[in-house]
Amino acid sequence: MFLFVFLFSLITWHCLVLGFTGILSQEVNPRHRTPNSVSYIAASYVKYVESAGARVIPVMMNQTEEEYKSLFNSINGLLLPGGGVSIVSSSYARVSKIFYDLAIEAYKKGDYFPIWGTCLGFEQLSYLTAHEVLLVKTNTSRVSLPLNFTNANGSRMFKDFPVDVMQALAKENLTENSHRWSISMEAYNTNDNLKKFYKVLSTNTDGKIEFISTWEAYDYPIYGVQWHPEKNPFEWTRPHYAHSSNAVKASFYFANFFVNEARKNLHSFESEEAARKLLIYHHCPTYTGDKRSFEQIYFFKDVNFY
Numbered sequence: 263m264f265l266f267v268f269l270f271s272l273i274t275w276h277c278l279v280l281g282f283t284g285i286l287s288q289e290v291n292p293r294h295r296t297p298n299s300v301s302y303i304a305a306s307y308v309k310y311v312e313s314a315g316a317r318v319i320p321v322m323m324n325q326t327e328e329e330y331k332s333l334f335n336s337i338n339g340l341l342l343p344g345g346g347v348s349i350v351s352s353s354y355a356r357v358s359k360i361f362y363d364l365a366i367e368a369y370k371k372g373d374y375f376p377i378w379g380t381c382l383g384f385e386q387l388s389y390l391t392a393h394e395v396l397l398v399k400t401n402t403s404r405v406s407l408p409l410n411f412t413n414a415n416g417s418r419m420f421k422d423f424p425v426d427v428m429q430a431l432a433k434e435n436l437t438e439n440s441h442r443w444s445i446s447m448e449a450y451n452t453n454d455n456l457k458k459f460y461k462v463l464s465t466n467t468d469g470k471i472e473f474i475s476t477w478e479a480y481d482y483p484i485y486g487v488q489w490h491p492e493k494n495p496f497e498w499t500r501p502h503y504a505h506s507s508n509a510v511k512a513s514f515y516f517a518n519f520f521v522n523e524a525r526k527n528l529h530s531f532e533s534e535e536a537a538r539k540l541l542i543y544h545h546c547p548t549y550t551g552d553k554r555s556f557e558q559i560y561f562f563k564d565v566n567f568y
Contacts (some may be wrong), residue, residue: 305558310492314521323353339524342383376483376523384486397443406435409464430508437489444473
């Protein structure tokens with residue numbers, strides 16, 4: 263009887279701790295920095311992940327590699343958000359590389375740890391894989407576009423998307439682009455590291471340059487979108503953000519896919535108490551919609567609490 267109760271408790275705890283998704287913070291622009299804001303995460307990314315049933319752990323800057331390894335072994339996936347810092351020399355770049363390398367190494371040992379990159383995160387993944395900056399300037403800073411699907415059939419990402427959502431993504435302006443830099447198909451086709459690692463699922467064009475808008479790794483649970491699925495349901499500061507039923511529905515399916523990937527990972531904290539100490543719930547978002555492109559932002563002091 264005691265053994266049964268113990269095993270039941272262990273299984274129950276294991277089910278509880280799954281579903282912790284890390285979201286990487288990044289440096290606050292020096293022009294907006296205050297004594298209480300060294301780094302930040304836009305609240306829309308937090309809401310996006312939570313909408314699919316995960317709890318969020320903010321991944322702070324300026325921790326040691328050992329601290330990041332410990333966190334990696336506790337959370338179930340990592341989202342690299344959009345932003346405006348260097349993909350080569352920033353703290354965002356440094357921490358991204360640590361988790362990217364850990365995820366690759368873990369997968370080779372049978373440990374499934376998904377990473378998702380949005381916009382800047384997509385560009386960061388390209389640098390980590392290609393080992394060089396391949397970005398080209400595109401006229402894509404404020405526009406929503408349909409996706410030009412290339413190899414979506416048979417992809418992991420779109421496998422369970424309903425037909426009506428796929429049709430809407432292909433025909434309607436649902437994917438919000440806020441980037442000045444892109445990975446062109448020309449750059450992809452001339453770089454063996456990218457070609458061998460990523461399967462291109464969709465492209466777009468600014469009228470002159472065809473660039474990659476969605477990809478997934480062939481052999482690893484690593485995914486990237488150059489556009490912003492989180493903006494459709496949660497951001498309202500720009501007139502080109504799509505808020506139609508199809509736009510919101512599509513965003514949910516992307517969030518649900520990534521969180522389902524994270525559910526395949528079996529990392530866990532040593533206790534519920536240990537997990538709760540790090541949750542995003544300890545921080546309050548600040549309303550910034552009257553000044554910046556994000557409606558709300560979580561600002562952090564980056565204290566060392568791991």
